[in-house]
Amino acid sequence: MVDYFKTNIDQLHQQLVAGEITSEQLVTETLKGMDAIDPEVAAFLARNDHAIDDAKKIDQAGIKADQPLAGMPIAIKDNIVTKDLTTTASSKMLENFVPIYNATVMDKLAAAGAINVGKTNLDEFAMGSSTETSALKTTKNAWDHTKVPGGSSGGSAAAVASGQVPVALGSDTGGSIRQPAAFNGIFGFKPTYGRVSRWGLIAFSSSLDAIGTLSRSVRDSVPVMNTIIGQDDRDSTTVDRPAEDLGAKIGQSMAGMKIALPKEYLGEGVDAAVADQIKAAAEQFKAMGATVEEVSLPHTKYAVPAYYIIASSEASSNLQRFDGIRYGFRAKDVKTLDDVYVRSRSEGFGAEVKRRIMLGTFSLSAGFYDAYFKKAGQIRTLITQDFETVFKDYDLIMAPTTPTPAFKIGDKVTDPVVMYMNDILTISVNLAGLPAASVPAGFVDGMPVGMQLIGKHFDEATIYQAAAAFEDANDYLAQIPGGK
Template sequence: MHNKTIAELSAGLKAGEFTSVELTQSYLNRIDSLDEQLNSFITVTPELALEQAKQADAQRATGHVGILNGIPLAQKDIFCTKGVKTSCGSKMLEPFISPYDATTITKFNDSGAIMLGKTNMDEFAMGSSNETSWYGPVKNPWQLDSVPGGSSGGSAAVVAARLAPAATGTDTGGSIRQPASFCGITGLKPTYGRVSRYGMIAFASSLDQAGPMTRTAEDAALMLNVMAGLDSRDSTSVDEAVPDYTADLNNSLSGLKIGLPKEYFSEGLDDAVAKVIESAVKEYEKMGASVKEISLPTSNLAVPTYYIIAPSECSSNLSRIDGVRYGYRCEDPKDLNDLYIRSRGEGFGAEVKRRILVGTYALSEGFYDAYYVKAQKTRRLISNDFNQAFADVDVIMGPAAPSTAFKLGELSDDPITMYLSDIYTIAVNLAGLPGMSIPAGFANGMPVGLQLIGQHFAESKLLNIAHQFQQETDWHTQTPDAFK
């Protein structure tokens, strides 16, 4: 049962081959027996899941239900879930039981989906390896001494190890696509504003976007059908019609124009990864697509720009977590300043503190123009680069990450190299574009993700391009031996 996709499971539920309670129980059993090796969940919610499954079955018995009815999912612990611990991977929110549901959670609940639990993640989504989680690192199901990527590393590992058919992730600079690449699954970061951010704990508000992490493009389309849409609670969500994302999956790719940015295939890219990407592109040529080299000349500005804007926003966003109203509070504060300083000093981890400090500095009087304002200008240039490129091509392709998953601890003391592991994904967030990573092969025994970048609101197109690849290849069906 656990090797089935959402589409297959939904068909099974519909045909009465099994109930949601049986399905949910089977996943709970897998989590129970296998997650000890992975540490991919922070919280498992078996009672809630089985209760939801019972209701889903009852609802199905009464008549018409949606495709996700009764399907178990894992939710990244960044989404507020009513009555359930929402820690965001941090000691700071270890005691936080959210009194409300994020819009994404509400939508999944309304669709009849089941929540198995909350997945592990880098603390406040700040990290590329899942090693910054206060709950310990997640292991890569393909090789337990390797990282699963981050920050949605728990969700990626869960899907790769078949502990859930799909999960949610969030992506601020690559946090869906890079772990999808490292774990050999399908991950979609939608256009900024496509999915509501309400109830998703903010890291960098102008970059954060939630999306599905699945085995197939078809499943990603089914998930996005539920997640996408305008939300009156999120002013940055966009009033753009939500199509049926499965409608275009089978369109022919004949005549598709693919752009390969030369900057994505230069220094820093692992040769074995490059080979996998090249052969994936050849696969598209076989399907009738044409390929063209393009240039995104400001690519080298993406990481520095991101590391001004994201820390600036996070330094402000995380200030509310101050130990006053909720979350971790130090023992016996002697006065207000002591309460602030020790609660935050003891509660936040090193990477979070590093970014808060960088952001606080960048926004300070006298530095604001030199850093933040300038970063906003380069952000515009990066966005212009993409707009120009899309005048000639339908989709941009390249690697999702410069390498395959690295070893646990390998880059812990090297933040710069760690930051560079998001070099191909960050620009997409700065420009607000949709991006995907799909399994494209293996290098050095580890999965490699092909990144697809589309124009604003071109999710249907990306899903079509991804789905067609998955019709011709079987990389997305590969499962790590230990989790077959």
């Protein structure tokens, strides 16, 4: 069985190019590893039965040195549409949905020769912070199976952290890549809004959603992100920019870099031990020659209510398409058209999805739009301006990714307000459309802690530079779940 704890994408690529291993062998070993590990972790919802055949085709075509993803196994969050492979969004509503087309990111990965080995679990329609709202299964944290993997990309994070795949795609609406990455001690990357096409991503909140990566190492993220970025005529929010290598600055000195540490991100609600890890990370950056100074992002305190009004409002609009008529779940024994709509949605959606639809519909309703949705949009502008002010003087912002390490399964899922507050340190980034990453930054009581790095719009390269430098200065990659 291939050991993804002891190898990386670049090493595997060199072996594939040299003929020391074939893609068929690599994919076969990956699937065997999934069979051995996943029954306990429960990261995957579906396995791609065509993966080995796809790998054989890559081998027959030959793998060249300039094809870093050719023949490489990758896992896909199950809200990203995959042709001829179930795409459920972890909902009863789409439990048996088999798309007839690929998301843009899937076409790009296929063109690069990457092999989709399976679809990973998530919070239903990406609404949640622990993967516990999934209607299909409960995924466990790779480090402690009694604890949550985070969410909503918990399945992708657990699949990578447990050594089943080297890299996975996730989506991030308010921290849904970074938070599970932090909980599982891996690297999670969210690009600038508009960098990656959302065409074929099942929409939650269209102005906030972004597709990114989860990987064990910083460098393993780069070839995937380089492959999936770019303008897409099918997504009008994508940005036309020249092709670039997002990892081009990896290895450059940190000397002279200015990093901001917002006081609001280390305040009330943040576990003292987590804050200590971030402060220690700041000292490491200083030792590398960077400057780290405290700043203020004063409108951070309004981020949670603004985010949940905007996200829920957009969700209530996006989820109208699930009506029991065209595709997806349809209630049985319905007698009227109203029955089709009401019962299909009542039975097909889970509690959290229905809660957000109702919150969003209320916020958009006549008489309440100005008081809620419009006001949330104004707060969003103020939060964006806070970031712009800081970035006039600093290259990066650093902060904890989450207020606490991973919590026990079942501890918080019944209290939606507590669950919403778990995203308090990540959602401002989505409101402002900025790139950000979570980097392993230590441990508290044996559980991983993540450091968040936030960059200027379209300056992903500086995030990768700092993240790789920090990773190289520590031994967190050598520490393995279960002490393997």
